[in-house]
Amino acid sequence: MEKQLQDIKTFIxxxxxxxxxxxxxxxxxxxxxxxxxxxxxxxxxxxxxVVLYEATKEHPAQVKEVSEDIxxxxxxxxxxxxxxxxxxxxELLKKVDKLNxxxxxxxxxxxxxxxxxxxxxxxxFSYLFDI
Numbered sequence: 667m668e669k670q671l672q673d674i675k676t677f678i679x680x681x682x683x684x685x686x687x688x689x690x691x692x693x694x695x696x697x698x699x700x701x702x703x704x705x706x707x708x709x710x711x712x713x714x715x716v717v718l719y720e721a722t723k724e725h726p727a728q729v730k731e732v733s734e735d736i737x738x739x740x741x742x743x744x745x746x747x748x749x750x751x752x753x754x755x756x757e758l759l760k761k762v763d764k765l766n767x768x769x770x771x772x773x774x775x776x777x778x779x780x781x782x783x784x785x786x787x788x789x790x791f792s793y794l795f796d797i
Contacts, residue, residue: 667769675762682749690747701745709735 684690690699713731721727750758791797 668766668773671762671766671769675759675766678755678758678762681755682747683752683755684747684749686752688745690751693746696746698746698748700747704743706741706743707737708739708741710738711735 684699688701690701693700711733713733715729716732718728718730719725
């Protein structure tokens, strides 16, 4: 059983855990956790010509290209996760460790007790085959 508990512990340690950089809110409708909506503005960069010096008879106009960011739209970002919290993971690991200690104690106790040898097969076969 100790091997199986070690496998369970490894499984729990490998479970995905919520990102601590986000504030997660329990979403009961979707049965998961979500973040609050974050709004970002999408911009589009366009270049416009700007006349530095007007054209004269002797010289052409001097023009410089200037880039300008124009708002194109707004994005709403909401993150979802089904991962467990770090505290839930720690609680599960504590339970596994406690159970492991109990199993080791039970095994050691069972190994230290003197067992009286009994013949179990003879009564069973006598009953089955009318011996």
